[in-house]
Amino acid sequence: MSLRKDSYQALVFDLDGTLIDSAPDIAAAVNKVLERRGWPTQGVAFIETFIGFGPRRLLLDMFVALGLPSDDATVDEAVKEYLDNYNREPAERTLFYPHVREDLEALHGAGVRLGICTNKPQGLSLKVLEILGVAPLFEAVVGADAAPVCKPHPSHLLAVAERMGITGEVWAYVGDTAVDQATATAARVPFYAVSWGCGKQVAVESKWRLDRLIDLAANSRLVQGR
Incomplete structure (x- = not known):
């Protein structure tokens, strides 16, 4: 160095x-996942703390932190939905x-x-x-x-x-x-x-x-x- x-x-x-x-767009995609399941939506600042390791870790770590179901099937389904949401609006915000x-x-x-x-x-x-x-x-x-x-x-x-x-x-x-x-x-x-x-x-x-x-x-x- x-x-x-x-x-x-x-x-x-x-x-x-x-x-x-990109945190606002990521948060919007995540909150659609939470909302569809009847789970509380979260603020951008909170969701931003989980960004960095990729979509699966983002959702898994966040679900664990919030005390939400975090089994493989739940997370896998959430990741697919999250990516669908994000791909529809990748750079709106x-x-x-x-x-x-x-x-x-x-x-x-x-x-x-x-x-x-x-x-x-x-x-x-x-x-x-x-x-x-x-x-x-x-x-x-x-x-x-x-x-x-x-x-x-x-x-x-x-x-x-x-x-x-x-x-x-x-x-x-x-x-x-x-x-x-x-x-x-x-x-x-x-x-x-x-x-x-x-x-x-x-x-x-x-x-x-x-x-x-x-x-x-x-x-x-x-x-x-x-």
Whole structure:
């Protein structure tokens, strides 16, 4: 991790909570599952605490926390319904975090290669990126169901690097959770935590915390025009 921040040739990002605030759409899909079963609906802030390990863990952990039925059959049915709900409205309420879109475009324009490693399902990830108009910026997107194992297993992150053809110490991973941090650590890849959303809760030294994504670009001041 001795590589200078201004020398990265490629960056791989987590998606939810790092680039986009998708919690309102995820919560809407979850609450439809709860409502149909006559269970109490939950606030976005509560549901957001379970995001990060993929749909099944989200629902299983939430059901357990709420004291709801959590047997395999119940959870499996709920996951299918949740994904159906989410696919119908994948980005109705989803927004980029401040400056993220412009920074992604600036990084891409500066020649930095971009990828995504996310525990969101592959189809949903691609659909959301397409709707938000940033799909062309990313060389590789690997969702949880597009890799043999998903985060926090390092193979998920390394699968993105393999698809992009990047090796060695020329790239870094950017995320917002301890799951992302553990994934990067296991893959022996430099990790940066964003300073927004849940990212501020991830314990990293100040040099590994980002206020802007563009700060990872070479000559970032020139790219930003500041």
